Amino acid sequence: MKRVNYFVVFSSRLVPLNSFIKRNASMAKKSSIEKNKRRIRMVASKGGRRESLRNIIKNKNLPLEERFAASLKMSEEPRDSSPSRVRNRCEITGRPRGYYRKLKMSRIALRDLASFGQIPGIVKSSW
Numbered sequence: 487m488k489r490v491n492y493f494v495v496f497s498s499r500l501v502p503l504n505s506f507i508k509r510n511a512s513m514a515k516k517s518s519i520e521k522n523k524r525r526i527r528m529v530a531s532k533g534g535r536r537e538s539l540r541n542i543i544k545n546k547n548l549p550l551e552e553r554f555a556a557s558l559k560m561s562e563e564p565r566d567s568s569p570s571r572v573r574n575r576c577e578i579t580g581r582p583r584g585y586y587r588k589l590k591m592s593r594i595a596l597r598d599l600a601s602f603g604q605i606p607g608i609v610k611s612s613w
Contacts, residue, residue: 514580522573525566532567536560 513519541550549605550584565571574585576592584593600608 512579514575514582519575519580522575525572527568528562528564529569529572532563533569536563536567539563 487608539556539560543560544612545553559592573582574587575582576585576595577590578595579592581592581594585591587594589597596605596608599605601610
């Protein structure tokens with residue numbers, strides 16, 4: 487298992503990102519994060535096979551028996567190889583909800599980093 491550390495440039499030195507998260511933004515369970523990573527790897531490895539079977543199933547010009555056989559083969563594939571089973575998770579905390587796709591982080595981590603001025607272009611609003 488490769489551990490990824492996130493660092494932030496702060497006053498010309500690298501500081502671990504975890505020191506900037508002021509709230510008790512607890513990490514998600516390690517098992518759920520690893521399970522999601524395993525699903526991502528499985529989708530990448532089995533994606534071509536699933537795509538070819540899906541094309542055979544949807545092709546109306548092929549005989550019904552061949553399409554049915556392809557659907558049986560598709561049902562034998564592991565469930566975790568389906569892209570719809572992959573969950574978007576925060577890169578920092580692993581939180582599955584309140585996820586911003588563009589930034590790949592949750593709303594809580596976004597707010598904490600923005601309050602420290604670590605995300606360019608995001609300023610605190612006031613009116």
